[in-house]
Amino acid sequence: MKIKITEVSPRDGLQNESKIVSTEEKLLFINKLMESGLEHIEVTSFVRKDRIPQLSDSNELSQLLTDDIKSKSSVLVPNLIGYENALKNGYKEIAIFTAASDSFTKKNINMSIKESIKSFEDISKRALIDGIRIRVYISTVLYCPYEGYINPSKVLETINLLENFLPYEISLGDTIGAGVPSDTEKLLNLLLNKYPSNLFAGHFHDTYGMAIANVAKSIELGIRSFDSSSGGLGGCPYAKGASGNLATEDLLYFLIKSGYETGVSLEKIISASNYIRKILNKDISSKTFQALIPKIEEN
Numbered sequence: 001m002k003i004k005i006t007e008v009s010p011r012d013g014l015q016n017e018s019k020i021v022s023t024e025e026k027l028l029f030i031n032k033l034m035e036s037g038l039e040h041i042e043v044t045s046f047v048r049k050d051r052i053p054q055l056s057d058s059n060e061l062s063q064l065l066t067d068d069i070k071s072k073s074s075v076l077v078p079n080l081i082g083y084e085n086a087l088k089n090g091y092k093e094i095a096i097f098t099a100a101s102d103s104f105t106k107k108n109i110n111m112s113i114k115e116s117i118k119s120f121e122d123i124s125k126r127a128l129i130d131g132i133r134i135r136v137y138i139s140t141v142l143y144c145p146y147e148g149y150i151n152p153s154k155v156l157e158t159i160n161l162l163e164n165f166l167p168y169e170i171s172l173g174d175t176i177g178a179g180v181p182s183d184t185e186k187l188l189n190l191l192l193n194k195y196p197s198n199l200f201a202g203h204f205h206d207t208y209g210m211a212i213a214n215v216a217k218s219i220e221l222g223i224r225s226f227d228s229s230s231g232g233l234g235g236c237p238y239a240k241g242a243s244g245n246l247a248t249e250d251l252l253y254f255l256i257k258s259g260y261e262t263g264v265s266l267e268k269i270i271s272a273s274n275y276i277r278k279i280l281n282k283d284i285s286s287k288t289f290q291a292l293i294p295k296i297e298e299n
């Protein structure tokens with residue numbers, strides 16, 4: 001059985017890192033990641049340059065990526081200006097962002113959930129005409145840093161608001177990584193009553209070390225697509241010092257050893273993590289990275 005992996009480190013990972021990585025280093029990092037066989041990667045975001053300095057080189061970076069990598073890439077766009085930039089740079093897929101908690105969207109983008117989705121309507125109309133695929137991130141699907149536990153019905157309501165967008169995939173984010181498999185089960189049982197399982201991807205964070213347990217539960221319930229970040233890059237902006245995104249190494253080790261097909265080389269992902277680790281001058285929290293890096297460096 002094939003499991004799809006969406007690599008999010010160049011965007012979701014790096015945007016949370018304070019040390020600025022140069023465009024050339026990002027290019028090399030992305031090339032190394034794609035050598036592993038990954039079929040989907042989120043490479044950057046077209047936000048206002050002052051918003052996220054780490055991603056302010058999105059135009060320059062995009063000009064350096066090969067068409068092959070671009071055909072496997074998505075880019076995050078916050079508004080129509082970002083969308084135009086994505087289009088101009090030859091991307092065929094964009095990602096937009098909302099959440100299942102009004103406090104979270106209010107604090108982050110100063111809009112309610114409804115307002116945030118309304119703000120994407122122009123993009124969705126254009127994407128339909130331009131033949132651009134849309135991926136939607138919904139954050140805080142299990143817990144919110146401000147509201148605590150999020151009732152699954154709130155997530156369902158949010159998804160219902162997206163019906164005109166025709167997203168090919170909705171990435172369900174446990175943004176603070178607080179969820180356990182029973183939370184994931186309750187959520188998916190409700191969503192899969194109404195929507196097909198291939199509409200969803202799991203985006204788990206490893207703050208409490210629960211990410212793989214949530215992946216395993218999601219697979220059991222029919223989910224075949226997951227987001228992860230090489231080296232677990234990203235940190236967690238809501239819990240200082242805690243690990244952030246599920247590391248691609250940990251996801252791959254789990255999937256490969258469990259007999260699933262991924263098409264991705266674990267060794268090559270670890271090499272990519274090792275490259276970016278040196279640039280960021282940071283430790284990699286992934287257990288699989290720590291276990292395997294001595295062997296890989298030997299060779």
Ligand code: MG
Pocket residue numbers: 012203205234245
């Ligand atoms: Mg994330």
